[in-house]
Amino acid sequence: MLDGIVNLLKAIFCQLVVVLYIGPKYLLKEHVFDRHRAPTLPKTNDQKTVLITGGSKGVGLGAVKVFLKLNCDVIIGCRNVSHAQREVEKLSGGDDNVMKRVKIFPLDLSSLESVANFAQSVRELGVNIDVLVNNAGIMKASPRTETSHGFEAHFGCNYLGHVLLTDLLYRQLLEASDKSGVCSRIVNVSSSVHTLCALMDGLQDVHLKEFYCPELAYSNSKTALLMFSQSLEHKFRTAGTNIKVISLHPGVVYTDLALQDHPRIVREFTKLIFKSADEAGETLVHAALAPELEHENLAGLYLENSLLVDIGDYCKNEKNQTKLWNETKNLLKLDEICAFI
Numbered sequence: 001m002l003d004g005i006v007n008l009l010k011a012i013f014c015q016l017v018v019v020l021y022i023g024p025k026y027l028l029k030e031h032v033f034d035r036h037r038a039p040t041l042p043k044t045n046d047q048k049t050v051l052i053t054g055g056s057k058g059v060g061l062g063a064v065k066v067f068l069k070l071n072c073d074v075i076i077g078c079r080n081v082s083h084a085q086r087e088v089e090k091l092s093g094g095d096d097n098v099m100k101r102v103k104i105f106p107l108d109l110s111s112l113e114s115v116a117n118f119a120q121s122v123r124e125l126g127v128n129i130d131v132l133v134n135n136a137g138i139m140k141a142s143p144r145t146e147t148s149h150g151f152e153a154h155f156g157c158n159y160l161g162h163v164l165l166t167d168l169l170y171r172q173l174l175e176a177s178d179k180s181g182v183c184s185r186i187v188n189v190s191s192s193v194h195t196l197c198a199l200m201d202g203l204q205d206v207h208l209k210e211f212y213c214p215e216l217a218y219s220n221s222k223t224a225l226l227m228f229s230q231s232l233e234h235k236f237r238t239a240g241t242n243i244k245v246i247s248l249h250p251g252v253v254y255t256d257l258a259l260q261d262h263p264r265i266v267r268e269f270t271k272l273i274f275k276s277a278d279e280a281g282e283t284l285v286h287a288a289l290a291p292e293l294e295h296e297n298l299a300g301l302y303l304e305n306s307l308l309v310d311i312g313d314y315c316k317n318e319k320n321q322t323k324l325w326n327e328t329k330n331l332l333k334l335d336e337i338c339a340f341i
Contacts, residue, residue, distance in 0.1 A: 054136025062281020
């Protein structure tokens, strides 16, 4: 009885933090103090191959639009391949040359088998990967669910699936940097909601078996991705590996993901105040291609609205990072992540 009351109060607290603190703070920031700015990028990126998860809708599709305009070759991993094909056809305007620059493969990040199959399909293309954008994700308002491997659904899909994918495509990223002489990049789409995980120390129970609410589940997964970015970037920098790992908050964005469980009147109102998916997509492209990030030291930093900002003490804590790294290896049954070859 008492545990139930405590958990109810925790759930209410989590919701209030998101609705009354994090959401308003970033809406005010994005509309008043730090309005969206289109990134300044090279006009052409011929010969660059970008792989993006969740590139068939929302923020991912917004990024794909810009990547194609910049003449990148694009590989999309998504659940609904036919939907992605229709969207790419719209973007191409019937131009076969554009269609030829896009490859689409099925990918369900909640299934480790699907991740492995997708990575194999990509490797069989015989191309190197200049940029890996780990973008896809879920945000559920439903009760707690698990993946087929027993992971909490948000943690499994948004985080563990992307870590495994990064590990499986590590060689392709290395080979791209060796060929071009320029850093390959791993772009991990996190969120400002990592603040909630820090307040709740959410990663002490990554599967949220003791206490669950969807806001904390989503926050945990995005915090884990942010901390993983810091750990991997540090390992690459220390080893002299020519790959850069960048994480970012794309903004408070109007997408089906964020608003799928809300009434229509709420969805229509948020269109007026949230950043559009195309604007958010530009923040991904900036992280993926902006030349000024090439030599930045990203320790303790991530991108908000295309500007580097501090990630906070919880995410910078080396003990927290090491604990998550080791737990991730154990859950994925990996001896090491992105083992140096």
